[in-house]
Amino acid sequence: MTFTSTDPNMLNDWLTVGPVPSLQGCSQAAPRTTRLLGATVALWADASGTPQARLGDASGAALRVEAHYGYLWVCPSGQPVRPLFTLPEYAEPARRLVDCAGFGVAVSPLRIVENFLDMAHFPYVHTNYFGTTADTEVAEYRVNIDDNTGEIWANECRFPQPKASAAASGGVMAAYRYRVMQPCTAMLYKTCVHRADELDGICLFVQPVDDEHAIGHVLLLYFEDELSDAEMISFQHMIFAQDKPILENHVIKRLPLDMKLETPTRADAMSVTYRRWLKNRGQTFGVLPPAESSRP
Numbered sequence: 001m002t003f004t005s006t007d008p009n010m011l012n013d014w015l016t017v018g019p020v021p022s023l024q025g026c027s028q029a030a031p032r033t034t035r036l037l038g039a040t041v042a043l044w045a046d047a048s049g050t051p052q053a054r055l056g057d058a059s060g061a062a063l064r065v066e067a068h069y070g071y072l073w074v075c076p077s078g079q080p081v082r083p084l085f086t087l088p089e090y091a092e093p094a095r096r097l098v099d100c101a102g103f104g105v106a107v108s109p110l111r112i113v114e115n116f117l118d119m120a121h122f123p124y125v126h127t128n129y130f131g132t133t134a135d136t137e138v139a140e141y142r143v144n145i146d147d148n149t150g151e152i153w154a155n156e157c158r159f160p161q162p163k164a165s166a167a168a169s170g171g172v173m174a175a176y177r178y179r180v181m182q183p184c185t186a187m188l189y190k191t192c193v194h195r196a197d198e199l200d201g202i203c204l205f206v207q208p209v210d211d212e213h214a215i216g217h218v219l220l221l222y223f224e225d226e227l228s229d230a231e232m233i234s235f236q237h238m239i240f241a242q243d244k245p246i247l248e249n250h251v252i253k254r255l256p257l258d259m260k261l262e263t264p265t266r267a268d269a270m271s272v273t274y275r276r277w278l279k280n281r282g283q284t285f286g287v288l289p290p291a292e293s294s295r296p
């Protein structure tokens, strides 16, 4: 079966299909298979180590695939309208680059990105880590869309956190910056425990399996010399395990773009901007069709 979505926002962009090391031991005859936009995709590296991809159906049609930032990116149509986003922090030698493996979630990929942008859930979902129920207010912050890249940025975000990361030994007022690069990719910059003048980075590359299923790939770009990879990964797994049931319990699996359906508040400025940004792009993949969104 070929791709089930006709949304050019997805077909003509770069979509992740997992980390590059997942190709180890794979060949054209014995590829790794995964799912993307409702289709099976076969992946392997050729003799020179260059990643290759094809549709897993009878057509076996070749797909355009590239490796960037430790991950594989497929352009389903083969005709990307723009290059992949930039990630200069990936090349900074002082940062630890840690792939935290993928988390499967039965919900629209766009819901995962929106949840990632939502600070209001910290005290309730990540209690005693990213917030406490005694302090639930989200302070005002600034959101803008970059004229040159079209990316969403949120600046001057802050939240009091008892344990902001695996290495944190006490509470801090954590500073955040958020960035949405594509409908299914976002990252945040956050107060670094070890370096007051730097921000750690967390990337969320969501693999759009289909309209209501996704794999969230998490890449850490941390200034961290003490913790092991396993300790850093297990902290992220613990946090994501708190988000997963919340995400999967959405009655509406797809993201409604009609604000009337899920009333946003001032604290949801990023969510409002993200939904409007998707609507302006004419996003149809992973969203609730307008007819259903406008139901009373």
Ligand SMILES: [Fe+2]
Pocket (backbone or CB within 6 Å): 115, 121, 125, 126, 239, 243
């Ligand atoms: Fe969360």
